[in-house]
Amino acid sequence: MSILKKEIHEQPAVIARLLAHEQGNVVDIAGELGRRFTHMVIAARGTSDNAARYAQYLFGSHNQLQVALATPSLFSLYKRPPKLDGALVIGVSQSGQSPDIVSVVAEGKRQGRPTLAITNDPASPLAEAAEFVIPLHAGPELAVAATKTYTASLAVMALMSVALAADDKRMDQLVALPEQVVQTLSGLTEAVDRIERYRYIEHCIVIGRGYNYATAFEIALKIKELTRVIAQPYSSADFRHGPIAMIQEGFPVIMVAPTGVVSADLLALAKELAKLRAEQLIISDDHPLLAQAHLAMPLPAEVPEWLSPVVAVLPGQLFGLNLAQLKGLDPDNPIGLRKVTETL
Amino acid sequence: MSILKKEIHEQPAVIARLLAHEQGNVVDIAGELGRRFTHMVIAARGTSDNAARYAQYLFGSHNQLQVALATPSLFSLYKRPPKLDGALVIGVSQSGQSPDIVSVVAEGKRQGRPTLAITNDPASPLAEAAEFVIPLHAGPELAVAATKTYTASLAVMALMSVALAADDKRMDQLVALPEQVVQTLSGLTEAVDRIERYRYIEHCIVIGRGYNYATAFEIALKIKELTRVIAQPYSSADFRHGPIAMIQEGFPVIMVAPTGVVSADLLALAKELAKLRAEQLIISDDHPLLAQAHLAMPLPAEVPEWLSPVVAVLPGQLFGLNLAQLKGLDPDNPIGLRKVTETL
Numbered sequence: 001m002s003i004l005k006k007e008i009h010e011q012p013a014v015i016a017r018l019l020a021h022e023q024g025n026v027v028d029i030a031g032e033l034g035r036r037f038t039h040m041v042i043a044a045r046g047t048s049d050n051a052a053r054y055a056q057y058l059f060g061s062h063n064q065l066q067v068a069l070a071t072p073s074l075f076s077l078y079k080r081p082p083k084l085d086g087a088l089v090i091g092v093s094q095s096g097q098s099p100d101i102v103s104v105v106a107e108g109k110r111q112g113r114p115t116l117a118i119t120n121d122p123a124s125p126l127a128e129a130a131e132f133v134i135p136l137h138a139g140p141e142l143a144v145a146a147t148k149t150y151t152a153s154l155a156v157m158a159l160m161s162v163a164l165a166a167d168d169k170r171m172d173q174l175v176a177l178p179e180q181v182v183q184t185l186s187g188l189t190e191a192v193d194r195i196e197r198y199r200y201i202e203h204c205i206v207i208g209r210g211y212n213y214a215t216a217f218e219i220a221l222k223i224k225e226l227t228r229v230i231a232q233p234y235s236s237a238d239f240r241h242g243p244i245a246m247i248q249e250g251f252p253v254i255m256v257a258p259t260g261v262v263s264a265d266l267l268a269l270a271k272e273l274a275k276l277r278a279e280q281l282i283i284s285d286d287h288p289l290l291a292q293a294h295l296a297m298p299l300p301a302e303v304p305e306w307l308s309p310v311v312a313v314l315p316g317q318l319f320g321l322n323l324a325q326l327k328g329l330d331p332d333n334p335i336g337l338r339k340v341t342e343t344l
Numbered sequence: 345m346s347i348l349k350k351e352i353h354e355q356p357a358v359i360a361r362l363l364a365h366e367q368g369n370v371v372d373i374a375g376e377l378g379r380r381f382t383h384m385v386i387a388a389r390g391t392s393d394n395a396a397r398y399a400q401y402l403f404g405s406h407n408q409l410q411v412a413l414a415t416p417s418l419f420s421l422y423k424r425p426p427k428l429d430g431a432l433v434i435g436v437s438q439s440g441q442s443p444d445i446v447s448v449v450a451e452g453k454r455q456g457r458p459t460l461a462i463t464n465d466p467a468s469p470l471a472e473a474a475e476f477v478i479p480l481h482a483g484p485e486l487a488v489a490a491t492k493t494y495t496a497s498l499a500v501m502a503l504m505s506v507a508l509a510a511d512d513k514r515m516d517q518l519v520a521l522p523e524q525v526v527q528t529l530s531g532l533t534e535a536v537d538r539i540e541r542y543r544y545i546e547h548c549i550v551i552g553r554g555y556n557y558a559t560a561f562e563i564a565l566k567i568k569e570l571t572r573v574i575a576q577p578y579s580s581a582d583f584r585h586g587p588i589a590m591i592q593e594g595f596p597v598i599m600v601a602p603t604g605v606v607s608a609d610l611l612a613l614a615k616e617l618a619k620l621r622a623e624q625l626i627i628s629d630d631h632p633l634l635a636q637a638h639l640a641m642p643l644p645a646e647v648p649e650w651l652s653p654v655v656a657v658l659p660g661q662l663f664g665l666n667l668a669q670l671k672g673l674d675p676d677n678p679i680g681l682r683k684v685t686e687t688l
Contacts, residue, residue, distance in 0.1 A: 038429045039383075041410060046585030056415050061424040066385060066431065068412030071400050072581070073554045078605050080405040085382045086430050087410065100581060145586075203547060203574050210417045225586045230547050232576055237417070237444060237687035241390030242489075242569045245678045261422050265688065276680070334589045336620070343581035344609065 004143040004226075004331040008317050009185060014148045015155045015310070016178040018137045022159060029116070029132045030163035036114045037088035043070035043104035045343065047146040047221060048092040051118075051153035053214035054309050055090075058161050062170070062306065072100035076344050081107045090116045094141060094149040095340045096124020105129045118156050120149050134160070143332045144339050145225045147317050150218060151181070154310050173304050183300045184311040188318055191297045195322045198295075201252050203230040204281075206316075207239055208256035209265060215256045215283075215309045219316030225334050226320035227327060236262070236269045249277040254319075255293075256312050257284040260305030283315045348487040348570075348675040352661050353529060358492045359499045359654070360522040362481045366503060373460070373476045374507035380458045381432035387414035387448035389687065391490040391565060392436040395462075395497035397558035398653050399434075402505050406514070406650065416444035420688050425451045434460045438485060438493040439684045440468025449473045462500050464493050478504070487676045488683050489569045491661050494562060495525070498654050517648050521655075527644045528655040532662055535641045539666045542639075545596050547574040548625075550660075551583055552600035553609060559600045559627075559653045563660030569678050570664035571671060580606070580613045593621040598663075599637075600656050601628040604649030627659045 040059060042052040052069055059065040068087075075081045076099060089108025091101045096119035106129045108115045117130035120138050127133045136152040155177065162170045204223065208216030216233040223231035231254075234243055247253070253273055257266040267289065273280060274292070282293035285303070290296035297315035299308070324331040384403060386396040396413055403409040412431075419425045420443060433452025435445045440463035450473045452459045461474035464482050471477045480496040499521065506514045548567065552560030560577040567575035575598075578587055591597070597617055601610040611633065617624060618636070626637035629647070634640035641659035643652070668675040 038427065039412075045582060049582070057418060057422075060415060060418045060426040061422050064424070064427045066412055066426040066428060068383075068410055071404060071557075073579075073606060074401060074404045077609065078401075078405050078554060080408070082404040082410040083382065083408045084410060210422060213415075221586050225589050228590050228592070230574055230576065230590060232574065235417075238389060238393070240687055241685045242565050242681065245569050245680045246572045246574060247680065248572070262417060265421065336589045336591065337586065341585045343584055 002321065002331050004145060004147065004321050007141060007143050008147050008321065011148050011151050012178040012181040014138045014152050015181060018152055018155050019159065019175060021137055022134055022156070026134060026159045026163045029134070030160065033088065033114055038086040039066040039068065040090060041068045041070050041084060041087040042090045042092060043072050043101045044092040045098055045101060046341070047150045047218060048094065048153060050214045050218040050221065051092055051150060051157060053217060054154055054211065055157045057211045057213070058157055058306060062161050063164050070104045072104055075107050076100040076103040084108055084111050084113045088114050088116065090118065091126050091130065092118045092153055093126050094120045094146055096121045096126035097340050098342050100343050102126050102129050118153055144334055144337045145222055145320065145331070151310050151313065158307060170306070173307060177307055177310055180300055180303050180311055181314065184314050187298050187300065188315055191295060191315065192318055192322055194295055195319060196326055198252065198323060199326050201229055204252040204254060206231055206233045206254040206256065207236055207266070207269065208233070209235045209237065210260065210262040211305055211309050212256045212258060212312055215312045215316070218313050219254060219256065222316055222320035223323070225337060226324040226331055227329065229323070236265050239269070247273065247276045247278050250279050252279045252281060254281040254316070255283065257282060257286065257289060258299055258303070258305060258308035258312050259284070259286050260308065283312050346665065346675045348489060348491065348665050351485060351487050352491050352665065355492050355495050356522040356525040358482045358496050359525060362496055362499050363503065363519060365481055366478055366500070370478060370503045370507045373478070374504065377432065377458055382430040383410040383412065384434060385412045385414050385428060385431040386434045386436060387416050387445045388436040389442055389445060390685070391494045391562060392438065392497060394558045394562040394565065395436055395494060395501060397561060398498055398555065399501045401555045401557070402501055402650060406505050407508050414448045416448055419447040419451050420444040428452055428455050428457045432458050432460065434462065435470050435474060436462045436497055437470050438464045438490055440465045440470035441684050442686050444687050446470050446473050462497055488678055488681045489566055489664065489675070495654050495657065502651060514650070517651060521651055524644055524647050524655055525658065528658050531642050531644065532659055535639060535659065536662055536666055538639055539663060540670055542596065542667060543670050545573055548596040548598060550575055550577045550598040550600065551580050551610070551613065552577070553579045553581065554604065554606040555649055555653050556600045556602060556656055559656045559660070562657050563598060563600065566660055566664035567667070569681060570668040570675055571673065573667070580609050583613070591617065591620045591622050594623050596623045596625060598625045598660070599627065601626060601630065601633060602643055602647070602649060602652040602656050603628070603630050604652065627656050
């Protein structure tokens with residue numbers, strides 16, 4: 001079995017371990033942070049940046065907090081950092097090594113702001129630079145493409161949102177998540193068998209909106225890393241503002257469409273894409289919508305929209321893994337990538 | 345002549361007109377805003393969103409202001425807007441019509457925040473929703489793909505940054521810009537003649553960083569809209585965190601590399617790409633770097649880095665226009681797009 005496949009299937013255990021070990025720590029951090037900030041600034045790259053995209057919708061919707069994604073080069077290269085008045089400054093990095101991400105958190109501390117590191121390595125430079133640390137408890141991630149550290153990062157964001165709001169109902173939903181990840185993975189067996197259809201695709205589009213805007217980005221990144229297929233993520237709204245012009249008959253489009261507030265918008269786009277005779281790969285718990293797909297990737301029905309990104313990314317991880325193997329590529333060691341990327 | 349070509353060549357006149365008409369207004373707005381905000385939140389889609397990306401580096405570097413890009417669906421679909429304490433809320437839209445962008449500015453006003461509309465239509469719903477308006481003075485933009493309203497939006501951001509900082513030296517640099525746009529366009533004649541080489545490309549990557557991260561996004565969007573070629577924008581840092589795995593021999597990469605703080609980083613990436621035998625199209629004022637390109641797209645040397653996005657996008661506009669024509673496509677009316685896109 002590939003390391004990547006093993007790590008994909010570790011995700012339920014990682015999230016369960018994280019929730020068991022960090023719930024108290026995160027409640028304490030939320031208590032200590034109190035009213036020390038009015039908005040968040042998050043610095044991250046690659047997969048971690050996609051977790052930050054989730055945070056924008058999560059903290060915006062449930063904690064009424066504006067979340068800005070940092071522009072690290074202003075800190076690291078230009079050395080002209082903005083004033084961070086009112087901000088909680090967060091760095092997210094699996095390795096905790098990338099100097100540009102560390103530089104944003106260090107500047108936050110220099111300006112007297114509260115700072116938080118979310119990392120799989122609590123002894124990393126990022127963790128050392130921050131006032132507070134939440135470890136991911138994912139264990140060593142050996143495949144170059146991140147999977148379990150991504151869903152663990154999402155779970156940390158979810159835990160933090162619940163703790164800041166002291167929301168018992170959402171905490172109960174969060175605790176049910178590991179079992180739902182198991183269900184999702186086992187429900188995808190039939191879809192995985194049909195991925196062979198895509199052996200010769202050269203490009204694809206991945207669409208998501210709201211909470212699952214992050215999922216679209218992360219699935220596109222996995223596909224690019226693992227399969228060398230050119231995959232582009234869009235929100236359904238941005239997609240209509242130009243890129244839809246690219247769609248021709250047979251163009252593969254992955255729709256990330258769990259039931260939620262944005263469903264109607266995605267359904268309308270699915271109809272437009274059907275008229276353009278696009279090839280639709282649909283990730284959803286909505287069975288009438290799945291029935292219209294060329295490849296249906298079903299999700300369990302019980303996952304609330306705010307947690308749906310944790311399950312909705314799984315079909316994309318499996319798609320990347322299996323397509324890589326169908327193409328004769330090594331899913332554990334994509335050509336041209338290293339596990340730890342340090343950028344300035 | 346196509347409408348698009350005409351509008352591309354109108355850009356020097358538009359920027360000159362904008363500076364002549366709006367300098368006083370923008371200085372007044374900057375004075376009235378004074379200390380009413382500590383950071384900015386900008387709502388925009390498509391081309392206007394790329395102008396917002398420029399604003400992140402511009403106001404961050406020169407005004408020490410953190411700039412967040414809004415997540416419009418939180419306002420329009422989820423109806424769970426974040427608290428905007430401390431924010432100046434800005435909407436950018438050529439038409440001023442898109443309901444999701446209007447909803448962010450309206451919510452800013454409802455929360456008692458200062459609000460600003462940047463639009464080509466001062467009678468639009470966006471302009472009516474905002475406390476302050478800066479019109480683009482671009483005249484009617486008839487080609488579906490935006491060109492002159494993009495550079496005019498950049499010029500408004502530049503004018504606003506100069507006014508907030510009361511920076512006479514940068515104002516002098518800004519006033520020189522229309523003439524530099526003329527020079528850039530006339531200096532690209534030879535490059536334009538060689539675009540035929542790319543008649544059969546199916547995809548490309550566009551790389552920029554810092555100020556020209558925005559330029560990479562905007563050039564990629566023009567190429568997608570006009571030519572149906574799949575074009576993906578990246579910062580050089582994000583590109584190393586995964587997508588570089590896609591690069592194989594002959595893969596076309598457009599490097600947006602005017603001289604500046606990020607030059608060394610882009611130069612290092614250009615060397616890595618040369619080892620991977622990528623096809624490099626380089627936009628720069630650095631002649632040794634241009635000499636290494638498969639297609640050199642020269643810029644004039646005198647443009648300071650903070651204004652370079654206004655000239656660096658021009659080769660991309662001409663690339664999109666000419667490649668569309670070489671492919672027998674109508675550059676004024678790309679298939680599947682309308683001029684005004686209204687999204688919720």
